[in-house]
Amino acid sequence: MPDADAVAAAVARNVRRLRQERGWTLDALASRAGLSKGMLVQVEQTRTNPSLGTLCRLADAIGVSLARLVELDEAPVVRVVAADQAAVLWRSENGSARLLVGSDRSSHLELWDWVLGPGEVHRSEEHAPGTQELLHVAAGVLTLDVDGHDHRVETDGAAVFQADRPHAYRNDGTVPLRLTMMVAQPESDLDPAVFEPAARLAP
Numbered sequence: 348m349p350d351a352d353a354v355a356a357a358v359a360r361n362v363r364r365l366r367q368e369r370g371w372t373l374d375a376l377a378s379r380a381g382l383s384k385g386m387l388v389q390v391e392q393t394r395t396n397p398s399l400g401t402l403c404r405l406a407d408a409i410g411v412s413l414a415r416l417v418e419l420d421e422a423p424v425v426r427v428v429a430a431d432q433a434a435v436l437w438r439s440e441n442g443s444a445r446l447l448v449g450s451d452r453s454s455h456l457e458l459w460d461w462v463l464g465p466g467e468v469h470r471s472e473e474h475a476p477g478t479q480e481l482l483h484v485a486a487g488v489l490t491l492d493v494d495g496h497d498h499r500v501e502t503d504g505a506a507v508f509q510a511d512r513p514h515a516y517r518n519d520g521t522v523p524l525r526l527t528m529m530v531a532q533p534e535s536d537l538d539p540a541v542f543e544p545a546a547r548l549a550p
Contacts (some may be wrong), residue, residue, distance in 0.1 A: 351396050354434050357419045358402065359393040365409050365416075366391075380408035399437045399444070400472065406455075407475055413457055413530075414449020433460065441523065442467050455532035462525050463487075463518040470515040478532045480510040487524030490517040500526075 366376050373391075377384045381404055389395040390405070397405075406413045417434040428448050437444035441464020449457040455478075463469065482489070482505065489500040492515040493508050500506045508514070510530065518524040 351435075352393075353419065354417055354436070355393050355396045357434075358397060358416050359391050361416050361418060362387075362405055362409070363391045365411060369409070376405075376408060380404040402436065403472075403474070412449040412455045414446055417446060437469065439467055439469075440464065442469075442518075444469070455530070457530040459528040459530070460525075461516065461528060462523060463516060464523055465518055465521050467524075468515055468517040471510075471513070473512045473514075474510045474530070475532050476511045478510045478530065479507060480514075480528055480530050481505070481507045482526050482528040485525045485527060487518060487522050488520050489524055489526055490519050491515075492517060 362376075366373075371379075373384050373387050377387045380387070382401065386395070386397075386401065390397050390401070402413055402416055406416050409416075413436075417436065419432075419434075433445040433447050435443050435445050442462045444462075445460045447458045447460055449455070461469075482491075482500070484500050484502055484504050486502055488502065489506075491498040491500055491506060491508070494512045494514070498506065498508075516524075516526070
């Protein structure tokens with residue numbers, strides 16, 4: 348699978364290109380994303396491996412899917428992602444999260460493969476209003492914490508929930524947990540201005 352340096356380079360290239368296409372300065376994008384200008388400079392100059400939270404902020408601010416930010420190449424009409432080509436965007440001692448594929452043609456859609464080792468937890472801030480997550484547990488038992496309330500999802504079980512509130516995925520068991528997740532952000536929640544050509548954004 349692509350190493351962290353290759354993913355960071357792709358993120359740098361894609362963020363810079365998408366920002367420039369919209370006619371935005373570094374300050375403008377940093378403000379939209381709630382990041383410091385210094386952090387954005389580090390991202391665009393490949394001087395840091397941005398966290399998953401930083402990537403989500405940038406994707407939301409630019410108005411594209413997370414998958415668009417980490418694409419190593421321009422997406423063709425049909426894109427097949429081999430198992431060793433999925434970008435790992437979160438890693439722990441015994442777990443990982445791979446972004447398998449995504450689309451932002453009509454709405455934000457992302458397909459993820461998550462692994463959490465025994466006792467591991469991943470906490471997420473709320474996503475954009477209206478965002479939903481759909482998940483299927485392939486192995487182990489998931490404890491899904493949404494707004495402070497736990498929900499148990501056993502092997503081969505599924506769940507859907509509103510992800511525009513704090514949530515966490517937790518493995519309270521003694522065996523690895525593996526789940527497939529889809530993130531869906533409705534088109535109505537996207538800022539239409541970010542899809543306008545750069546010329547229209549110019550004063």
